[in-house]
Amino acid sequence: MTRPLILVSNDDGIDATGINILADAMSDLGEVWVVAPATEQSAVSGAISLRQPLRIDERAPGRLAVSGTPTDCVYIALNHALPRRPDLCVSGINHGANLGDDVLYSGTVAAAIEATLSDVPSIAFSQAGRGAMNAELLATWARRIAAGALKEGMPRASFLNVNFPPELSGSSGVRVSKLGRRNYGRQVVAKEDPRHLPYYWLGGSELGFDDMPGSDCNVVAEGHISLSPVDLDLTHYRFLNELRQWDALQPLTDPRLDGSPGDTDV
Template identity: 90%
Template sequence: MTRPLILVSNDDGIDAPGIAILADAMRALGEVWVVAPATEQSAVSGAISLRQPLRIDERAPQQLAVSGTPTDCVYIALNHALPRRPALCVSGINHGANLGDDVLYSGTVAAAIEATLSDVPSIAFSQAGRGGMKAELLARWVQRIAAAALREGMPRASFLNVNFPPELNAASSVRVSKLGRRNYGRQVVAKEDPRHLPYFWLGGSELGFDDMPGSDCNAVAEGHISLSPVDLDLTHYRFLNELRQWDELQPHAEPRPEDSPGDSDV
């Protein structure tokens, strides 16, 4: 019987400790192929390389380093490198949380999204904090969650976003959670290089999160493992129905006086 093929990727790069833990854990469940960025690609979201060539470096059998983004890696894996269609794509384990609206920026999550767009069930794994990773505990949990996904299946156009707490321990348990809202300082630091040309650093430190009971942020802050189902359908259905009632959008609607162009001053 052919073992299921499992694609492993990340955004921290192929040499990151988290991807080694994840790949080793997946080998108990199937045939593992690692296709990951050659260098760190954190916070690149779903960027895809359309204007420069990519190179593939075979580091070991079934272990490919790609000179591009996480999305590039999964795209190349699914459409070129893999011998057959994977049963599952797992991304991570990211060194740092991907909670709430982090999913919009995360390269770890982007790898899972790219696979999901090709109808491959996918899971993104991250661990909050910047301390060391407890490989044995993490391996046990990622294996358990991935095995359940392989067994139960997942809805089309949906994936799982999993976050481990900083102090993962034997007593940690899973909380099925909605996405929360993290808060960051929105900073632009202006500098000048030795040639007196300006350059800028974007970003800022994390300021906390909105207190939303049942959210992934709350779950991880309380020491639990958050398991969040994410749907790629971004349509706001309630607002969609409201839009249909806007007067200006009705057939043959007359423009209001304030919408009409007035005389321009020359």
Template identity: 45%
Template sequence: MLILVTNDDGVRSPGLRALALSLGEIGRVVVVAPDRNRSAIGHALTLDHPLRAEEIKPDVFAVDGTPTDCVNLGIHGLLSQRPDLVVSGINCGLNVGDDISYSGTVCAALEATLMGLPAFAISLDTSLFSHADLSVSTRFAKKLAVDIMEKGLPEETFLNINVPFGPCSGVELTTQGKRNYGESVVVKEDPRGRKYYWIGGTENGFEDLPGSDCNAVHRGYISVTPLRTNMTNDKTYAVMQQRSFACMGDID
């Protein structure tokens, strides 16, 4: 089978390299990834300038764009056939709870699913790959890839995988948790007295929600969270049906 691999940490990330090597044991892997770190770029798509892709070695392309760009370009421009599977990762750092809306890693898998392809994103709880054991993540990614190719995924569904740092106690099917970001903007002053700002300056916590991805990883389990492309809130839709919007129709 043909597997498209991407990430948001950049084409030279150790996590991407380890993932590609592992998946290469079960099929042909083509890497199409950003030429530099594009973390926390979400589902951004480049529309205001052309993209360039450099084949830095056989089946490995560096793109001067976002992870979403890479999936689009890989499927529609660089590959001679549609891939059977798209895998995004291994990300340096978790993508749990509200992180998924910011994550280029997760949104690359979302983009593939929007194109009708099975996909999953995988992240590891670490800030530096030099101190991390990637073997658990790569083994799980390979087994999951085989399982998806044999059994498929429900329509409009992709998976978000998060792997704990250190010993792994097992695997849990989870729901999306809730992050507590706290004071996430740090204000500093440069030598000339001008203010500058860092976003994401404090340590993030999470709410204690049983069955959530945050709780599972905290307890040493790999979390497997099914996500959907259709973001309609079905419960709220039913409630909103009881309200009248007739008065809002007259806006003159």
């Protein structure tokens, strides 16, 4: 019987600690292929390289470093590098949280999204904080969650976003949660280079999160593991129905604007 094929990627780069933990954890579940960026690609979201060539460096059998983004890695894995279609794609384990609206910026999540767009069940894993990773506990929970996905299956166009708390412990449990809202200081630092040309550095410190019971932010703050199902259908259905009622969108009533020639002065 053929073992499941599991694709592993990330945005911290192929040499990151988290991807090694994740790949080792997945080896108990199936045949593992690692296809990941050659260098760190944090916060690149779903960027794909369309205007420059990509290069693949085979570090070892089934372990490929790609000179591109996480989306590039998954795209090239699915459409070129892998020996067959994967049964699961896992991304991470990111060194830093991807909570709430972080999913819109995260390269870790983008790798999972790219696989999801090709109907491959996918999971993004991240650990909040910047402290040391508890490899044994992270591997245990990642393996359990991935095994659940392989066994139970997942809805089309949906993926799982998993965040581990900074102090992951034996008492940490899994909480199914909605996406929350994180708050950042939005800064643009303007400076000059040695040639007196201006440059700008974007970013800002983390200011906390909205207190939303049941959200991934709250769950992780409480020391538990958040498991959030994310749907790629971004349509706001309630607003869609309201939008149909806007006066500005009703049919034109001025005959001069209906496209007919109308009267002209002679």
